[in-house]
Amino acid sequence: MGLMDRLRGELIDIIEWTDDSRDTLAWRFPRHQNEIKSGAKLIVREGQAAVFVDKGRLADVFEPGTYTLDTANLPILSTLEGWKYGFESPFKAEVYFIRTTRVVDQKWGTKNPIMLRDPEFGPTRLRAFGTYGFKVSDPATFLDTLVGTSGDVDTGAITDQIRNLIVARFTDVLGSAKLAALDLAANVDELGGFVAEKMADDMAEYGIEVVNLLVENVSLPPAVEKLLDERTGMGVIGDLGAYTQFQTAQAISKAAENPGGGAAAAGVGLGAGLAMANQMGGAMMGGAAPQQAAPAPSAPPPPPDAVSFHVSKSGQSTGPFGLDALRQQAASGDLTRETFVWSERLGEWKAAGEVDALRGVFGATPPPPPDA
Incomplete structure (x- = not known):
């Protein structure tokens, strides 16, 4: 630090954080040799907290407000330093500003599919993604567990850990809920609440609270979704016989519009379509009701009376x-x-x-x- 910075540090008696960065979570106030004058002004704005650290030990925490620093509002620091009759100017302490406003619109998602046993589809894989927000709920714990001796800490230092924890707890909730995959869409709000509640204790260890955890989508593998779409399409068709008749009528109409070469092809296509419809109808009937056993052969008629x-x-x-x-x-x-x-x-x-x-x-x- 140059001479001018040193002189400026000795003259400045206001301690504050005016950085409007939305990504910074913790910032250490820079002072030459961490010296603070007696009677210095501490300004803590809304959405901030100030934490004093004395020789690596957490001391006093200040909520939003303006303070004149003396032994009355630095009780922990006074005890640590042994100031019985007030402190001499200057004194040494590190001051960290912690952002306490919410960090919103954070993304989470499953990197790999989640394996589970679905009550309808059997073993299957699911993917999910959504958004969440978080805030520092305990500045002292946050400073102690995540900041340490770092001068600045941004959101990137914690978001990966939060995302991994969300996926882990989301997997736990899915396994214990035993909901069918088709019922998850109707319960995404409850799922988000359960996941946030389940991870609350884990995040409290870092002094962080997760808020507004949303599950935006839960999806099946593409192959399963394709089969599900086909199954849905069959349900929309309804009466397969009526649908086949409709398709046949359309084929005949198209063949009539193309008399040059479509008659024979239309006949072949019509026959194939009817055969396929019969097979599909038989398969659907076979799936809807158990197949009836073939009737037992009838007994031969009695021989004619002997003459x-x-x-x-x-x-x-x-x-x-x-x-x-x-x-x-x-x-x-x-x-x-x-x-x-x-x-x-x-x-x-x-x-x-x-x-x-x-x-x-x-x-x-x-x-x-x-x-x-």
């Missing part, structure tokens, strides 16, 4: 006999064409030779031989 007859022998009814038994009787001569037989189908006694069902029992009768 049997009662045979009259010596005025007595015998049997019933099946066709095989009747063939044996015919072969042995016990059954002739004149023998009377009866069955339920006949309803009466008839000669065996007159029953069509028994013609095969006796064999074919050869025709008369030709005349010699």
Whole structure:
């Protein structure tokens, strides 16, 4: 420091911060060897706080106002220095001005997707971004934890830490809330409040309070969003059959407007469209209701009743006999064409030779031989 700066420091008795920078959070008042005169004026403007540091130890903190520095308003510094009867001019102390107004319109967002288990989509990834603001709520703690011996501290020294903490607490809130991804848009205000509340204790360790934390958007991966759009489109279409008819009518109309070469192509496209519609309709029906099992094959019809007859022998009814038994009787001569037989189908006694069902029992009768 030059001679003029040294003389100016000895003559100046006003301590204030007039810098209007919006990015500076802490600023150390420059004085030659940190000497402050007795009776010096301290001016702390609105949105500021002044913190005195004595040999690396935090001393007195001043809220907005104008002060004449003496032992009455420097009780901690007086105790540290052991001033029982007032201090001698000049005394040495560092003076830091801390900005206490809100720093707004800060951005936050997820650098990498957040993995979670969605109740509807299963394991999925989400991205989110938004804005937030913050302010220094405890100047002494802020000075002790973040400023240290630095002369100036701007917003860039703390915003990265705040953004990382927001993402970490946002992930915790999503995991514990177990909300479906499609329901997040309706709860972004509550999510922002929960995240700010969850990180309040973490930020208090730095003397900072996060305010107006907003979740502006929560998005799914592009591939999932595309499938979701298709699903939404199917819901908008509604009746697939009516939509197919509408598309078919449009195709026919376009084909009529292009008679030179569109008829065959329109026919092919129409057939393909109808086939696709049928497949989609079948798939939708299959997804909407369980597939019905194929009906069991019907039992074969019962075999026809076996043919049997009662045979009259010596005025007595015998049997019933099946066709095989009747063939044996015919072969042995016990059954002739004149023998009377009866069955339920006949309803009466008839000669065996007159029953069509028994013609095969006796064999074919050869025709008369030709005349010699």
